[in-house]
Amino acid sequence: MALDELARQYLPEVETELRRAVAIAGGEGLEHLEYMLAYHMGWQGEGAHPNAGGKRIRPLLLLLTTSAVGGDWQAALPAAAAVELVHNFSLIHDDIEDNSSLRRGRPTLWSKWGVPQAINTGDTMYTLATLAALRLQETLPAAAALRCVQALTRACLQLTQGQYLDISYEQRGDLNLAAYWPMVRGKTASLLSACVELGAVAGGASDETIAQLKDFAEHLGLAFQAHDDLLGIWGDAALTGKSADSDLLSGKKSLPVLYALNQQGEFAHRWAQGPIREDEVQAMAVLLEREGARGYTQETAACLTEQALRSLEQAQLKGNAGLALRELADALLNRRA
Numbered sequence: 001m002a003l004d005e006l007a008r009q010y011l012p013e014v015e016t017e018l019r020r021a022v023a024i025a026g027g028e029g030l031e032h033l034e035y036m037l038a039y040h041m042g043w044q045g046e047g048a049h050p051n052a053g054g055k056r057i058r059p060l061l062l063l064l065t066t067s068a069v070g071g072d073w074q075a076a077l078p079a080a081a082a083v084e085l086v087h088n089f090s091l092i093h094d095d096i097e098d099n100s101s102l103r104r105g106r107p108t109l110w111s112k113w114g115v116p117q118a119i120n121t122g123d124t125m126y127t128l129a130t131l132a133a134l135r136l137q138e139t140l141p142a143a144a145a146l147r148c149v150q151a152l153t154r155a156c157l158q159l160t161q162g163q164y165l166d167i168s169y170e171q172r173g174d175l176n177l178a179a180y181w182p183m184v185r186g187k188t189a190s191l192l193s194a195c196v197e198l199g200a201v202a203g204g205a206s207d208e209t210i211a212q213l214k215d216f217a218e219h220l221g222l223a224f225q226a227h228d229d230l231l232g233i234w235g236d237a238a239l240t241g242k243s244a245d246s247d248l249l250s251g252k253k254s255l256p257v258l259y260a261l262n263q264q265g266e267f268a269h270r271w272a273q274g275p276i277r278e279d280e281v282q283a284m285a286v287l288l289e290r291e292g293a294r295g296y297t298q299e300t301a302a303c304l305t306e307q308a309l310r311s312l313e314q315a316q317l318k319g320n321a322g323l324a325l326r327e328l329a330d331a332l333l334n335r336r337a
Contacts, residue, residue, distance in 0.1 A: 002323040002324040003327035003328055005324075006067070006320060010059075010060060010080075014059045017077045017132070020081075021082075021085060022038060022128060025124050033120075033121065036117065037121060040092060040109055041053050047106045051104070052105070054104065058087050058191060058192065061192065061217070061328060062079055062198055063077070063080050064328065065196045065321075066199040067203070067320075068203075068317040068318070068325055069209060069317065072203075074139075075139040076139075076198070076202035076203070078133065078135035078136045079152075081132040082133035082198075083129075083191065083198065086155070087191060092108075092118055092125060095109065095111075096110045097163070130152075133152050140202055144201050148198045148201050148202060155190045158190035159190055162182070162183050165183035166183050166187060175253060176262055180253075180255055180258050184221070185221070187225075188222070189225070192221040192224075195217060196214060197210060197213070209315050212311050213311070215307075219307040220333070223333055226304060227335070229256055229297060230256070230298065230301065232252065233247050233254070233285050233288065233294075234285060234289075248281050249278060249281060251276070256293035256296070257288070257293070259292070259297065263293075270287075
């Protein structure tokens, strides 16, 4: 497979670039700050392992895009590091805001070292991402480097806007389906769209191709989140690594839940009475399916997937990287975990 071949080539270089970026935060008296960053990235501490750092999907998406439009993927490595650091900055803060004590099977930063140090480490990660992006001045023409930094900064704003909506929705009982999409567009789709924009700009693509690839990535992100919402209720816990009970127990207003709430049926009636109990979860999942929420979410994810792949086809990418991009999209949109 083209994806496996190119991932083996790209990802070790991404890891080297990430380690280089994170090392900037160290120095005399700052060893523990660098250690906390390295712990979160999966490099150090108990349970350190390549899988502990995540799959590095975003830098891989960026570098594949650069190659697929005919550019030099190595020149885009600082951008690849920057998007992964932004992603991890958001995870550190999300874990605090969601009161999550585990990530990828390991204790989260705040649960090990407290909220103040975790907030500061997240802020450090964001700053390192900016510095990594600025290093594009060394590998790309000045105008392209500036455009990449601007695109990444816009994506960071959209991430925080999406997180604001997500948090604010927890206390609202009047949400409709239309409210779901701005939140998901910010939390999930914005950074994926920035990945392909940075990759395409670094590769010297035309504005038309960049627009087509951004549309691909945005719909990819929306479809990814819709599918993730399915797994959050009906996924196999042995494959996903988390209980399928968790989304209903936490009261998450996912796409299936919002659909059912807007039907104002039996599920909505029970939801309005207070938090779902653990002994109710299975029956509530069955009720959601009976009221059409599962089918609606599956159909929505399928439509978004079709649009994403249509935009990817329009970009007319060629070579192994083009094939690998399609393989990566298929893997993300058809995963079971």
